[in-house]
Structures are given as structure tokens and as C-alpha cells.
Amino acid sequence: MKLEGNWSYPTAIRFGAGRIRELAEACKAAGISKPLLVTDRGLAGMDITKNALDILEAAGLGRTMFSEVDPNPNDKNLEAGVKVFRDGGHDGVVAFGGGSGLDLGKLIAFMAGQTRPVWDFEDIGDWWTRADASKIAPNVAVPTTAGTGSEVGRAGVLTNSETHVKKIIFHPKVLPSVVVCDPELTVGMPKAITAGTGMDAFAHCLEAYSSPFYHPMSQGIALEGLRLVKEYLPRAYQNGSDLEARAQMMSAAAMGAVAFQKGLGAIHAVSHPVGAIYNTHHGTTNAVVMPAVLKLNRPEIEERIDAAAAYLGIAGGFDGFFDFVMGLRAELGIPERLGEMGVGTDRIDEMVAMALEDPSAGGNPVKLTVANTKALFEACI
Numbered sequence: 001m002k003l004e005g006n007w008s009y010p011t012a013i014r015f016g017a018g019r020i021r022e023l024a025e026a027c028k029a030a031g032i033s034k035p036l037l038v039t040d041r042g043l044a045g046m047d048i049t050k051n052a053l054d055i056l057e058a059a060g061l062g063r064t065m066f067s068e069v070d071p072n073p074n075d076k077n078l079e080a081g082v083k084v085f086r087d088g089g090h091d092g093v094v095a096f097g098g099g100s101g102l103d104l105g106k107l108i109a110f111m112a113g114q115t116r117p118v119w120d121f122e123d124i125g126d127w128w129t130r131a132d133a134s135k136i137a138p139n140v141a142v143p144t145t146a147g148t149g150s151e152v153g154r155a156g157v158l159t160n161s162e163t164h165v166k167k168i169i170f171h172p173k174v175l176p177s178v179v180v181c182d183p184e185l186t187v188g189m190p191k192a193i194t195a196g197t198g199m200d201a202f203a204h205c206l207e208a209y210s211s212p213f214y215h216p217m218s219q220g221i222a223l224e225g226l227r228l229v230k231e232y233l234p235r236a237y238q239n240g241s242d243l244e245a246r247a248q249m250m251s252a253a254a255m256g257a258v259a260f261q262k263g264l265g266a267i268h269a270v271s272h273p274v275g276a277i278y279n280t281h282h283g284t285t286n287a288v289v290m291p292a293v294l295k296l297n298r299p300e301i302e303e304r305i306d307a308a309a310a311y312l313g314i315a316g317g318f319d320g321f322f323d324f325v326m327g328l329r330a331e332l333g334i335p336e337r338l339g340e341m342g343v344g345t346d347r348i349d350e351m352v353a354m355a356l357e358d359p360s361a362g363g364n365p366v367k368l369t370v371a372n373t374k375a376l377f378e379a380c381i
Contacts, residue, residue, distance in 0.1 A: 003183075003247040010152050010258055015181040015251070017243055023052055023094070023142065023180055024059030030138040030177035032092030035061055036085050038105030039096040040069040048144060048185050052096060064088055066108070069097075072166070072275055072282075073104040074159040078118060081108040085137075093139040095176065098197065099148030099282065102141055103156035106174050109139040110156075123155055123170035123359060131171050141176035144185045146236070146249035147197025147283050149204060149257020151179045157272075164276045168359055181254070183247040187240055192284070194240065195332035198233040198249055200283025202226065202328075203267050203290060204256030209308060210301045211263030211363045218262035223311055225255035230312055230324070237332055263363025266293045266355075270376055273354035280341045287334045288341070292379040293364075294322055296372060300365035338381045348377050 004016030012029070014022055027035050035056060043049050044067035053063040066084045069077050085093070085108050095105025111118055113135025120130050141151035150156070155170040189197070205225035208218055229252050235245035270293070271285040294305075298318060306317040314320045335341055352373045355361060361368045 003244065011175050011177065011179060013152070013179045013181055013254075017182060017184050017247065019180055020052060020142065020182040020185060021055065023055045023140070024061055026140045026178040026180050027056070027061055027092065027094065030092060030140050032138055032140065033061065034088075034090050035092050035094045035140070036088060036090040036108070037065045037094040037096055038069065038081060038108055039065065039067050039101040040071070040098070041067050043067070043097050043101065043144065046188070048188070049096065052094070052142065056094070064090070069100050069104045071100055072159045072279055073100050073157070074161040075118060076161050077104055078107055078111060078158060082112050085112045090137070092137050094142060095139050096142045096144065098143070098145035099150050102143060102148065102150035103158070106139050106141070106150070106176065107156040107158060107169055109137040110169070110171055110174050112137050118158065118169055119160070119167065121169050121171060123168040128171045133173055136171065136173045138177045141179045142185070143181060143250065143253070145189060145193060145197040146186055146246065146253040147200035149201065149253045149255070151176060151181070152254045153257050159276050165354060166272045166276045166358075181250050183243055183250050186246045186250065187243070189240060191237060191240070192333070194237050195334060196281045196284035196287065197253070198229060198236065198283070199287035199332065199334065201249065201253040201256040202229040202233070203283070203286035204260045204264070205229065205252070206290070207265045207267055207363065208256070208259035208262045210297060210304060210365055211265060212300070212365050213263045213363065215262035218259040221255050222259035222262070223308060225252045225259060226308060227312055228252035228255070234328070234331055264360035265364035266296060266361065266368060266373075266376060268360035269355040269358040269364065269368065270373070270380065272358050272360065273351040274338060274343055276354070277347060277351065278341070278343050280343065284334060285338070285341070287329055287332070288336075288338050289376070289380045290325060291322065292376055294325065296376060297365045343381055345378070345381055348374060348381070351377055
């Protein structure tokens, strides 16, 4: 079966190996004639990025790039990117990279025409209606990892550089107009990034599937996303050139991001403050805290996980699923504890407070309290 298609859900997606060659067409379809390519520092000098700029330049769309993007993008990165966008007279963004490049690229396109501070558009109630929708520039997303699924999201995560708190900035028009999903772009990913981003996709699917909220469509997408990660992440990790595995993981990442409109939970509520304070890799952090969160949530999710285990071909219900997660982590070289990633116990109280305020906390099947959240951090560190 050829893993290629043009999809219209949840936006226009051009999926398949080699489809980066359609980048200029994708920009034109989005109404962009002078794009700013936004990526992170690590990708800025790589061949896949130079190739993307060549494709834009050959089509008469210029080759301007902004790459001052931190692993956990912040308001200073955003301010610098918006200045480059405005000064260069750009009319859209090509968001290129992993979660950091995609999120910041989307937010530059969003904020370039706004006059209010970005924090006024946090994902709270109807705050998004404060934005001038007519001034939001279009963006085209090109993922180069298979994890966050930010290419199909209507939000971006932004860290406050002063408080180190991560906020979710939301607007329906932040959703990319066109997505180019080319699994060949992920072939060069280092093993550690393949593992971390893949476990991020797994965490998105797991938390969406476990969320107590009602959303049957997301429930089904999350379950199949779990299966794809189970089948293909070990293959992509062992052989980075396995294009079928890379393509299936790219699909799983997008599915996780679509599914988590049903809700996220304690994995992300714990992971966000850790990443904001210690600058750890988000997906890897999710993988480290996953077992402790599964144990916490067991009373509320055991029956649901039993059903998922059966679908995934895992014997032993919840216990079998838990053992599978532990085995997958070990196979992928995920650290046992957050302490191995440089996370200390001296700021637990601060992280507990941040976790309880995190928007993901409300979707956890077991209500998070100061006591059980502190116990979670202690178990993970």
C-alpha cells in the first residue's frame, strides 16, 4: 500500500514521501507570496532546510529564514520573529521543524497583525475572540519530527521568559492552511529525538483516550494512534531509514494532536513545568512521567485500558499495558527518572503549583490535588 494521500481533515494535508517539492504550491494555495520560513537553530543549517528554501526561491517566493527559536519557545523569540516578519513585508509563514519551530511559526503568523500582548490570547474561555481575525497571516506547516502534531493544531505553546510558565495560545485561524507531511524529512532524526517525539505522540493518544470528557471521534483516533506507535516506533528507532515506519509515525503524531481536543492530563501537567524550568525535551519528559501517572489514574481508567490492551494485542489488561509501556521505554533508552535529566527536588513545591494551574490538569481522570501531585513529582524525580 502506498502511504500517500491528500486529506482535508482537520485541514488540507499533502501526505507522502517526496512531497516537500510541493511546498511552493502549498504556499500559493494558502495565498502566501512572500513567506518567512521559521525553524529552530539546529535545523537552520541542515540540508532539508536549505532544500526547502531552494524550492521557495525557485518559485519566486524568496528565501528568508528566521531561526532564533529556543527548544521551549518564549515571548522573546516571538517578539524577534514578529519584527523580522513585519520589517520584511512578509504575508505568511512556513513553519518548519519540530514542535518548537511549528509552534513559534504559527504564533508569528498570528501575532504579526495584532496590537494586544500575546498573553491576552491564552486558551481560556473565549479570549481568542479578542484577536483581530482579519489581521492573522496564513501559515503552511512542514513537520520534520513525528511527535507534537502541532501541524494540525489550532494553538501554540509559549513560555513566559520571566515566570518560566508555559501558556497555550489559541485561535482557530492558527491552524495551518496547508500541511506538507513528507516522511523523508524525518529520516535524519537522531535516535534520541525519534524516541522522545514518538513517545510524545503516544502520550497525546494515551491521555486523550483516558480523558473523562465525551468525544467519541477523538476516542477512536487516539486508539488507532496508540496502535501505530506500538507497531512502528520501535522500527523507526532501530532503523531511521525505514520509510514506512517514519510515515506511520508521522500519521500517529497528527492523530495524537487531533485526539487531544478531548483533553490531556497529568502527564502533560507535570511535564510542562519541568520543561519550562529545566528545559528538558518535552516528549522524553512525558515518557519518564507516564508510568507514575498510569498508576495514579488506574482506579478510573483500568476498564478503558483493558479494552485498549485487547485492541493493541497486549495480553493481561491494565497490567499487561503497563508492562508494555515500561518495556517500550527501556527499548527506546528513555531515562528511568527525571533526576537523570537534571531535575532536582528543590523546586517541587513551585512545580506542583504550576502543574495544578496547567490547562492539562483539568482533563486528568483522577482530580489533581497538592498532595497527589507532589507525590507524582517525588515518584518521577
